[in-house]
Amino acid sequence: MSEKIPQHRHCSSCGKAHLGDGRFCSEVCQRTTGDTLKKKKRQLLILYGITMAVLIAALLMIG
Numbered sequence: 001m002s003e004k005i006p007q008h009r010h011c012s013s014c015g016k017a018h019l020g021d022g023r024f025c026s027e028v029c030q031r032t033t034g035d036t037l038k039k040k041k042r043q044l045l046i047l048y049g050i051t052m053a054v055l056i057a058a059l060l061m062i063g
């Protein structure tokens with residue numbers, strides 16, 4: 001007994017198998033992933049900025 005599995009991909013967002021082209025199973029997943037990435041990038045930038053500001057402030061206080 002061998003079941004034939006049609007060619008499929010796994011969604012890059014939720015991991016579900018789906019047919020057809022593209023990295024996502026649906027527009028919703030595509031949108032969600034894009035938003036999450038953008039948010040993560042923004043959060044990283046903000047975190048980086050705060051770290052630099054604190055570092056500079058500390059250096060100024062010491063100096």
Ligand SMILES: [Zn+2]
Binds near residue numbers: 012014015016024025
């Ligand atoms: Zn999905």
